[in-house]
Every structure is written in C-alpha cells, then in structure tokens.
Amino acid sequence: MKRSIRSSIAVVSAAAMLIGVTACGNTSSTSADGPPTDGGTLKYAIAIQPPAGGIDPVIASSIAGQHLMDQAYEPLLSKDEAGKIQPELAVSYSQEDETTYRFQLREGVKFADGSAFDADDVVYSFEQYMKSTSGKAAYLPSLKSAKKLDEYSVELTLNQADSTFVNALANRELFLMVSSDGYAKASKEDREKRSYGTGPFVLTDWQDGVSMTFEKNDEYWAKDQPRLDGIEFRIIPDDSTRLAAVQQGSVDAASFTDGVTAKQAAFGNWTLGKTYSTQALPIFINPTSGPLKDKKVRQAVSLALNRDVLIKTAQYGDGEVSYAAPAGDPAAPAVTDSTPNYQRNLDKAKQLLQEAETPHPTIELSYFGDTSQSQHPIYELMQQQLSDVGIKVSLKAKSTSELSPIFTSGQSFDGLVSLPWSYKPDPTFYYDSFLSENGALNQWKDNPDAAKAMELLAEAKKETDEDKKARLIQDLADNVAEEALVIVPMAVPSDFEVWNQDVLKDYSTDYSTSRIALRTAWMSQ
Amino acid sequence: MTNPNTGIARIPRARKRSGLRKAPSMIAGAVILGLLVCWALVMLLTPTFPMNETVGDPLLLPSGQHPLGTDHVGRDLLVRMGIAAGLSLLISAGTAVLAGVVGTILGLIAGYAGGWVDSVIMRIVDTVLSIPAILVALIVGVAFGTGPLPLVFALGIVFAPSFARVTRGPVLVLKERDFVRAAEMNGVGPVRIALTHLLPNAFTPLAINFATVASTVVLVEAALSYLGQGVPAPNPSAGRMISESTRFMQIDPLLVILPTLLIVVLAIAWNLLADGAQEYLAPRVDVGLPGSRGGPTILRKSKTPSPAGTADHTDSTGTETAHKPEYVVSTGSERTRR
Numbered sequence: 001m002k003r004s005i006r007s008s009i010a011v012v013s014a015a016a017m018l019i020g021v022t023a024c025g026n027t028s029s030t031s032a033d034g035p036p037t038d039g040g041t042l043k044y045a046i047a048i049q050p051p052a053g054g055i056d057p058v059i060a061s062s063i064a065g066q067h068l069m070d071q072a073y074e075p076l077l078s079k080d081e082a083g084k085i086q087p088e089l090a091v092s093y094s095q096e097d098e099t100t101y102r103f104q105l106r107e108g109v110k111f112a113d114g115s116a117f118d119a120d121d122v123v124y125s126f127e128q129y130m131k132s133t134s135g136k137a138a139y140l141p142s143l144k145s146a147k148k149l150d151e152y153s154v155e156l157t158l159n160q161a162d163s164t165f166v167n168a169l170a171n172r173e174l175f176l177m178v179s180s181d182g183y184a185k186a187s188k189e190d191r192e193k194r195s196y197g198t199g200p201f202v203l204t205d206w207q208d209g210v211s212m213t214f215e216k217n218d219e220y221w222a223k224d225q226p227r228l229d230g231i232e233f234r235i236i237p238d239d240s241t242r243l244a245a246v247q248q249g250s251v252d253a254a255s256f257t258d259g260v261t262a263k264q265a266a267f268g269n270w271t272l273g274k275t276y277s278t279q280a281l282p283i284f285i286n287p288t289s290g291p292l293k294d295k296k297v298r299q300a301v302s303l304a305l306n307r308d309v310l311i312k313t314a315q316y317g318d319g320e321v322s323y324a325a326p327a328g329d330p331a332a333p334a335v336t337d338s339t340p341n342y343q344r345n346l347d348k349a350k351q352l353l354q355e356a357e358t359p360h361p362t363i364e365l366s367y368f369g370d371t372s373q374s375q376h377p378i379y380e381l382m383q384q385q386l387s388d389v390g391i392k393v394s395l396k397a398k399s400t401s402e403l404s405p406i407f408t409s410g411q412s413f414d415g416l417v418s419l420p421w422s423y424k425p426d427p428t429f430y431y432d433s434f435l436s437e438n439g440a441l442n443q444w445k446d447n448p449d450a451a452k453a454m455e456l457l458a459e460a461k462k463e464t465d466e467d468k469k470a471r472l473i474q475d476l477a478d479n480v481a482e483e484a485l486v487i488v489p490m491a492v493p494s495d496f497e498v499w500n501q502d503v504l505k506d507y508s509t510d511y512s513t514s515r516i517a518l519r520t521a522w523m524s525q
Numbered sequence: 526m527t528n529p530n531t532g533i534a535r536i537p538r539a540r541k542r543s544g545l546r547k548a549p550s551m552i553a554g555a556v557i558l559g560l561l562v563c564w565a566l567v568m569l570l571t572p573t574f575p576m577n578e579t580v581g582d583p584l585l586l587p588s589g590q591h592p593l594g595t596d597h598v599g600r601d602l603l604v605r606m607g608i609a610a611g612l613s614l615l616i617s618a619g620t621a622v623l624a625g626v627v628g629t630i631l632g633l634i635a636g637y638a639g640g641w642v643d644s645v646i647m648r649i650v651d652t653v654l655s656i657p658a659i660l661v662a663l664i665v666g667v668a669f670g671t672g673p674l675p676l677v678f679a680l681g682i683v684f685a686p687s688f689a690r691v692t693r694g695p696v697l698v699l700k701e702r703d704f705v706r707a708a709e710m711n712g713v714g715p716v717r718i719a720l721t722h723l724l725p726n727a728f729t730p731l732a733i734n735f736a737t738v739a740s741t742v743v744l745v746e747a748a749l750s751y752l753g754q755g756v757p758a759p760n761p762s763a764g765r766m767i768s769e770s771t772r773f774m775q776i777d778p779l780l781v782i783l784p785t786l787l788i789v790v791l792a793i794a795w796n797l798l799a800d801g802a803q804e805y806l807a808p809r810v811d812v813g814l815p816g817s818r819g820g821p822t823i824l825r826k827s828k829t830p831s832p833a834g835t836a837d838h839t840d841s842t843g844t845e846t847a848h849k850p851e852y853v854v855s856t857g858s859e860r861t862r863r
Binding site for chain 1: 768773774
C-alpha cells in the first residue's frame, strides 16, 4: 500500500492555532483585485546566494543558485508536476533512432541583449557543457555531438541508447541555453555575475551577501510576461531573521528549508505554497571494514529503525518513507509494506546480530553538522532506536568542508555517512553514485552483495520502454533494500515558499522549485 | 609574623569578620551551586526519565508528568536541564582547576625565578592571552575532537595565563620579604619556599580568580556548544539546547528561555562566589602605609567630643579650625594596646 505524504504537524499545528497561524496547502493565490496589472518590484527573501560559479549555468551547480538562474535562463524542455515533458525553447522533439534526437526550436526568441536565439546557440551551449568541469556532463554521458540542421532545428547524437537523455535535458537544473554571442564574449567574472539568457528577467545588480536584483527582460518571447518590473532577492541567511522579515512585512515573499519555520511564517495574509521538492536522506555505507562488512549487521540496522516514529517525532509528520530515490519524485519507486527490511523488527534484528557474531557493534554515523539543523534530530532518534538492539552509534557532526570530498572526489569514509540529495533528472542517477563503476560513493566494487543491483542498474539505464524501466527501477530499489546497500530513514520536504497574497497575485509553487510562476505573477498596486 | 607551630611566615591579616555571616555573596553563590549539583546528581542517579530518549510528544508544555515540558524530540526537559547544569559545572570547575594548577605553577616560577625565565614565561602568557578563547577551543576541537574532556583541556590552556599573572604579582613582592630571605639563607630549597612560603600567601587572589574563571567558562562553553563544538549530541548542553530550539522560539519560548536562565544562574552563582571570596578572604590592610604596624586602619565614629580648642583640622593656611569631630582615626597599634 502506497503511503502518502502527511502534511500536518500535530503539535506544531496545535500550537500554531493558538497564535492564529493557518498552515495552508494552497497551490495558488487568486486575484480578488481585478485584472492583472504590470509593475512593481517584488522583495523576496532567500537564505543564501550562489557560491562558486555564481549564476553561470555552465559551471554553477549549487541548489542555492538554481532558482536564480532559472529567472534568466531557460532549457529546451521541462517537466510538469506529473513528470510529462513540456516545451520550452524547443517546441517539439523527435527520436529518429535509438541514438538520434531532433529538436525544433521556438522562433522569435531573443536574448536579453536583443540578439536572436537559434540553432547556433544550442550547439554552442552543449559544447560548453561537455567541456565544463562542473560535473553536469555526467548527466549526458552518452552525448556524442550537437549539430545544426537549419536555423531552428538541431540534431543531438548519442554514443549509445540512453533512456536518461531526454529526462536530463528536461531538468531545469542542468542544461540551460546561453548566448553564443554575449556569453561567448563575456569574461569569467561577467558570466558569474551577469546573465546571458532568454529568461524573463535579467540580473542587473548583485551586492555580495546583501541582495541580487533582477529586472524585467523587455525582449522576453512570451506575451504579457513578465508582469513584474523586477525582483529583489534579499539574502537573509538566518531562518529566524528571515521569519522576522516576513512578520514585519519588510519582504513580500520568502523561502525556507525548514518546515517548522515556514509554517510559522504562514500567518494572516501569508500563504504557504504546496511543497513539491523532497530530499531523501540516504546513509551510505562503507562495507570494506568494520561490522558493516557483514550483510546481517547492515540488515539489522535497517530493521531496527522505526521510520514512522522518525517521521512523526523528528520531523513532526513532514516526511515519507523512501528509497534512495526520494519519495515525491514522480519517477521514484514506491515503498510498500513488503519492502525488505523496512518494517521494524527488533527480534529479527537481534537474531541477525547474533548470527553475525557481533551482538553489540559500534558504528560511526557522520552527518552535516553545520547545515540542515532540522534533520539532526533524525540521527539522534536513530541512535536511540539502534541502541534498542544493542547497536551503539557514535554520532559525528561534521562540517560541509569535511564531508564534501566524499561525494565530489570519492574520498573514503568510516562507517555510515548521511548525504542528503534532492531530485535528479532520472531515477537511475540516484543509484549511479554508489553502484556504478565511476560513482563517487561506490564502496561496493567487487562486493558480491551488490552484484545483482549493479546488473539491474545497467539494464535500467539502457531500457527505453518507460514501463519496463519503471519495473527495473522497482526491482533495483528492492534489491538495494534487501542487501542493505544504503540505509534510507525517510525523505523530507526541502523547499518551502511563503508569500503575501495581498501583495503578490497569481503566484504558485512549481514542481521544479524554479519559481517559474514569477513570470506570470503580478503585484497588487 | 611567623606561625610558631609551622614556622611559615604570613602577612598579618585583618581580624576576620566573625563567621561567614559577613560574606552573604559567598553563601548565596555556594547555595545556588549546591542546589544545582543536587539537581544534577538526582537527575543522573535517579532520573524520572532517561536523559536522551523520547518519552513523550514533542514540545509539550510543563505538566505534572513533565514539570518543565519536553523538547523538540520529546525528551524530558527537567532531566536534560539538570544534566546540562551538572556538565556545565564539571566543565567550568574542571577548567578552573586545570588552569589554576598550570597557571599557578607558571606564575610561581616566573615570579620567583625572575630574570629571563620571568620574561619568557610572561611573553608566552601574553601571547596566549591575546588569542580569543573560542578560537583556541575550536582549534583544539578540530585536533582532538569535541566533548567535555577536550573542552576542559582547551579552555584550561586559555585561562591558565590569568592564574599565572595573578600568582606572579604577589610572588614578586613576597620574595623580597625577610622571611623568604631567611628561608633561603637557611638552605630551604626554592620548590619548598614556593610551595610553603609563597603560595599560601597568594591563595586569596587565586581563590577569587578560580571562581571568576569558572564563571567565564560557563559562558564560553555555552557559546561553543551553541556552535556545535562543545558537548556533542545527544548529550544535553544549555548552549546547544538554545541552538536547537531557536526555530521553535515562537511556538514554545520555554525551550530557549530555560537553558538561557540556566546559563545566567550558573554564571551568577560563580560570580557571587568570587565576590564573596573577595569579601571574606581579602585582607583590609595596606602593607605599605606607615603606622599600620600590620594592623587595620579603621575609620570609626567617635563617641566623645574632643576637648574644646583642640583642633584636628588645620586648613591650608595653618589656621586651626573649630573642631567638630565625627570620626576618629585609630590604628591597629592602638587596638592592640587594649
């Protein structure tokens, strides 16, 4: 039976009701003030500014910069809430054979500097991505060439059949089109601090650590868009300070990563948008040494967890049991009651530990100590639950700089390490990182416990039939759970938006968390 | 004067005020600390609930079952606050002891040896004093890991210089005193002189500094725990409880207020102890004033008027003014004659 995301927080909501907070799951605000009007600059509070790479889409890969880049740049395709491919700068595409795709581009599109968007820009953009060191090329492992057919059509050729290809192109985080004129001539610094895209807004000012200001792109191709004159993203790192800015009315909209704080912001005229984005919390295992070498110990760890209690107590109900592919991703397989080792069973866990001849193992669990503080109680509760079967967990809160080499350059680690991740373009990419030959988190090379999973992954990556691929992904997820190759306590919502519905009209959250509705939203005058 | 029983020379002290009644601050500080210790011991030895386990719904308000409520993961706050108080006391006292031992040794050596030894030690002391305490603790935490023991070690290094300075000052003066010279001439070794003649006479400022340092360590430990570098999860610490609870501040302010109060009470208790120690132990004598003969110089109200015509005030022109005495200055020597 598929479990559904619980949207209420029992205790927090009860307390919130005492102070008159309404936590709404509205997907849109309705205009009650007549027809839309143009004008106004929206003040939007965000937590952090883009780090290294700025808003250069070719080299930047941080989540912090993503929705900012999406105001100024656009991809060829996108996906909607149901996972269906939607046209963007490409109005259609066709698959000529298993390795050849043709794209028909939208005509009449201009970059913000007035130059026309055409096939040359698409070819140029893909060439830049293939040369880039940002790691985005890893999502197009099979791309062989990009060729201009005529002014508005492009042909992309692969080395081999690749079922992830179109999904990767349709992800707003990855392959945004840049100008072969403006971007090509710009310096590295300009590419990071200024925009050269076709999007509805243009980055015009960036005060480091203070604000980023986007102004309306007068050349934007969509009629009557954008309605806003501009957006000022105010950088307020501290959650409590951002909450105070919301409550004082000094901003018109804000985003949070912590649901508890976001729900406090949904007060009076403030609306909390529907949360689409979820983040799985996979805990990766080093099976090359220590008690985790033994599958029985790993299975005991998974069996000792009470995932429902973790969700209810540590996340106040805001979460869902999940595989490594986060629940909430339309392409993610569904956890069921028959998912191996996901139902808490203390007797079985203890028996496995006895059979493994390590009845009281000590395991180290590292996690990000300087970020995602709302997730820390999960690990503390896990420690409690595992102690019920005699597993002693040593919690190690580490800094991002200590942990990032693990997933960027494959540095080894001890015991368990929690590395949360958000949506990836294709479900196979979740398993790539720890099962494929070049995966940065792959500690399973030559390990017979992971052989079957690796076979299923390779098969799923080649399979182009969507239904067959979905079944392969399900089998892969179940095998990973059976062999306990990764421990996943849950998936949690990762992006919360609130806005003053008396000020910002016709706005709604979107599946890709790109704030794309800002191009159609308008401000009450 | 020399104690006839031990032969140890001591600076003449003021007559002690009778009992601790005259040091209310010290009593208050000791009582508060004692109560906190009792709370911690009760919670540790006979807790109503386990310290780190979820025992109820999160964010419960105070009730009969949970007198201080529960935290954001449903752990009992009465137990956790008690343990946090005990840990903070241990860390602050432990740090003060370690810093006191190390710093006192350095101060004794520097003050007694003098010369280049004194210079070298004091330059090291000055250098360490210039480094922010939190920075040193963070560096040690990275090198040796987080937890109470590395924290005590790190902060002990940071605060040892203050003890060194406090010890060195009196030692510089005392080593020139006759009783020290006499001991040297009698062949008493420098270590014995330092420990038996110099150290006891520097005890008072050391005791005061102990409590002052402990008070500061309470705040530093709370700050480090707030930053995630102090007492590690899931063990309770007031600083980290504040850090974890900030996002619930508007929902359940007690989660922030209670640990904040705990830090304040701990710091105040140590400060009261320091103030009280100063009241109780500090001698009311200025050794350098002539005529004091080692006794107190006390101003007391005169009960009898001075004889008429007796001037006890002469203005700058030398004119004797009419006497309206309100106070008589008496010296210790007069008292000892009685």
